[in-house]
Structures are given as C-alpha cells and as structure tokens.
Amino acid sequence: AQSVTQLDSQVPVFEEAPVELRCNYSSSVSVYLFWYVQYPNQGLQLLLKYLSGSTLVKGINGFEAEFNKSQTSFHLRKPSVHISDTAEYFCAVSEEANNLFFGTGTRLTVIP
Amino acid sequence: GAVVSQHPSRVICKSGTSVKIECRSLDFQATTMFWYRQFPKQSLMLMATSNEGSKATYEQGVEKDKFLINHASLTLSTLTVTSAHPEDSSFYICSFKAGSYNEQFFGPGTRLTVL
Numbered sequence: 327a328q329s330v331t332q333l334d335s336q337v338p339v340f341e342e343a344p345v346e347l348r349c350n351y352s353s354s355v356s357v358y359l360f361w362y363v364q365y366p367n368q369g370l371q372l373l374l375k376y377l378s379g380s381t382l383v384k385g386i387n388g389f390e391a392e393f394n395k396s397q398t399s400f401h402l403r404k405p406s407v408h409i410s411d412t413a414e415y416f417c418a419v420s421e422e423a424n425n426l427f428f429g430t431g432t433r434l435t436v437i438p
Numbered sequence: 439g440a441v442v443s444q445h446p447s448r449v450i451c452k453s454g455t456s457v458k459i460e461c462r463s464l465d466f467q468a469t470t471m472f473w474y475r476q477f478p479k480q481s482l483m484l485m486a487t488s489n490e491g492s493k494a495t496y497e498q499g500v501e502k503d504k505f506l507i508n509h510a511s512l513t514l515s516t517l518t519v520t521s522a523h524p525e526d527s528s529f530y531i532c533s534f535k536a537g538s539y540n541e542q543f544f545g546p547g548t549r550l551t552v553l
Contacts, residue, residue, distance in 0.1 A: 358541075360541075362544075367549060368546050369546040369547045370482070370533075371544070416481060416482070425472070425484060426484075426542055430481045431480075433479075
C-alpha cells in the first residue's frame with residue numbers, strides 16, 4: 327500500500343534563505359511523484375513532477391526536487407525563498423495509473 | 439497548461455438545503471475526474487472517482503446518496519451535496535486526470551459553509 331509522509335507540518339524560514347521540505351513515500355512498485363502548492367483558499371498548482379529519467383527535477387518558481395529511490399524520498403528545495411512562497415506544500419505519489427495519494431502538507435512561512 | 443474551473447467559488451447555505459458545485463475543464467477533455475474535500479489545515483481526502491458515462495466510485499466512508507456526482511461529459515462534472523449540514527462545511531476541490539502518468543489538474547476549489 328502507498329503512503330506519503332511529510333515529516334514537517336510547519337517550516338518557518340527567513341526571506342532569501344534556502345529551504346528543504348521533506349517527503350518520504352512507501353510503495354512496492356515504481357511510482358510517479360509530485361509536489362503541489364496551495365495558496366490560501368485556492369486549489370492546487372503543480373510545482374514539479376518526477377515520472378522517469380533524471381532524478382533531479384526542476385519546477386516552477388525556482389523549486390527543484392530530487393528523487394532518491396534507495397531512501398524513498400522526494401525532497402523539495404529552493405536556494406532562496408521569497409515572501410510569495412508562503413503557502414501550503416503537498417507531496418503526492420501515484421503508482422502507475424492509480425490515484426494520487428497526498429501527504430499531510432507542510433506549511434512554509436517566509437519571514438521578512 | 440490545462441485549466442479547470444469551479445463554480446461557485448464560495449457558497450453559504452442553510453442546513454437542509456442542497457448545493458451543486460460545477461467543475462469544468464476549459465481546454466482539454468478527460469474521461470476520469472476526482473472530487474476531494476479538504477478540512478482546515480488538513481490534506482486533501484479523495485471522496486470519489488468518476489469516469490464519463492459511468493457511475494462514480496466512492497471512497498470508504500463517503501455516502502453516495504449524500505454526495506451525488508454527475509459526470510455529464512468529458513469537460514463537465516457536478517457534485518451535489520444533498521441536505522447539507524454544518525459538518526459538511528469544507529473546501530471541495532475537483533480535478534481532471536490527463537495524460538498517461540495520472541497527472542491531475544485541479545480546480546480552484548469551492549468553499550462551502552453550512553449554517
């Protein structure tokens with residue numbers, strides 16, 4: 327069975343500092359991995375995805391994530407955050423053509 | 439990219455009334471779509487999956503007679519919350535599945551408040 331763990335429910339970080347949001351998953355088969363961002367009272371916007379190929383994936387807004395199969399992780403990183411990055415971030419996993427399973431989310435707060 | 443709209447974006451209703459939420463894909467067609475609900479400060483919980491022309495498949499614990507889903511076409515799905523109660527107050531989000539990798543495109547969500 328699939329599961330997604332986002333260990334950090336809240337991450338405060340100062341503006342222009344780097345950030346890493348952690349995501350671990352469990353699955354017995356190959357997976358597709360996604361990171362979504364949700365701004366207040368809005369739906370989810372895709373940041374980036376890993377389907378196959380290069381394990382380092384670059385997304386929008388300067389975010390990137392690295393798929394690590396041995397550690398079953400897909401951590402999200404940004405070298406320098408902006409105030410506008412304050413939002414909720416969700417990691418999600420899908421086994422082939424099955425449904426998406428979401429983590430519990432990480433609230434990123436960028437402090438001026 | 440794929441654009442999904444939801445209407446209304448916000449609705450307030452009295453207890454016992456029914457509320458219909460529309461979800462449309464604006465620039466693509468999809469045979470499979472999903473409805474989620476999200477309680478404050480929580481993740482998205484899948485309510486049901488529907489395929490165009492077929493009955494929706496509901497997740498465990500979701501009442502199919504209370505949350506009526508009509509997948510009318512490849513670009514339109516509706517969720518009707520029947521006889522709404524305060525505990526149904528939530529953020530409802532739809533998504534359409536596109537492509538072969540189960541990438542989903544999400545609507546902006548509908549905030550339902552039942553008084």
